[in-house]
Amino acid sequence: MPEEETPGRWISAGERTWFLRLEGFGVNAGLVVGDDRAAVIDSGAGPTEAAQLHAAVRELTDLPLVLVNTHAHGDHFFGNAYFAAQGVEEIYAHARAARAIADTGEEQRRLVHAVDPAMAAADGEHTAVVLPNRLVDEQPVDLDLGGHSITVFHLGRGHTDGDLLVGSGTVLFAGDLVEEGADPSFEDSFPRQWGQVLGKIIAIDELYPSIVPGHGRLVDMDFVRTQLQQLRQGIRMCSSAISESSADATKAIPILPYTPLQSRYLVERMRDTAGLRGA
Ligand SMILES: [Zn+2]
Secondary structure, three states: HHHHOOOOOOEEEEOOOEEEOOOOOOOEEEEEEOOOOEEEEOOOOHHHHHHHHHHHHHHHHOOEEEEOOOOOOOHHOOOOHHHHHHHOEEEEHHOOOOOOOHHHHHHHHHHOOOOOOOHHHOOOOOOOOEEEEOOEEEOOOOEEEEOOOOEEEEOOOOOOOOOOOEEEEEEEOOOOOOOOOOOOOOOOHHHHHHHHHHHHHHHOOOOOOOEEEEEEOOHHHHHHHHHHHHHHHHHHHHHHHHOOOOOHHHHHHHOOOOOHHHHHHHHHHHHHHHOOOOO
């Protein structure tokens, strides 16, 4: 197995910036270490993964930690309770993501059953759903870690309605707005707006030549350009299928550039979000 595919091992992505792959869902968790404190990006699918992640963090730094949740999917935030129990006081998320965690956290437990049965059953230590308490909206937030800052920002609805990105030096943590090795996940998505968000990411390509996707290997902007082209193609095919045969747009599923499952979600979300404009 190449180094970058080994779960649980830090990979350097840039100055003071690392990521590692959590085993359960292959989520990439991030770490940025300043002189005074360090930032952890996403907390894993429950206390089991969070404990592994926290131990890995402590191999690189003893500094106080802040946590960022990139979005409201349980594989990215169910480790919050564990980190809070280790003394982490500030958990950043988009305001809509924090609301979604409050509204859907309990029902999302079942999704992590195979990875963390205690989290799924709400049974045991550090299995509470702990909400983010530092809310980000349309304004970017610069976090000074001491000698190094990160920028936490939102570029519009995309993979969910509350995706955050984290910039650290030349590295961009993109959450599930960018996925490598698997289809984008459309279940809670806003497909047209997602295309606009990818366009905005590409527009700042000179700032961030390296991108840590929510899942998969480190990628560059060419990867994001390809993902955007594929998304635009999928949206075009969906749109014409919906307008030609509103009764059964699912006919488009076999020709879309994604797996049948994600193609079905794309068709559904294209319909459900048809009236929405902008961010
Ligand atoms: Zn996600």
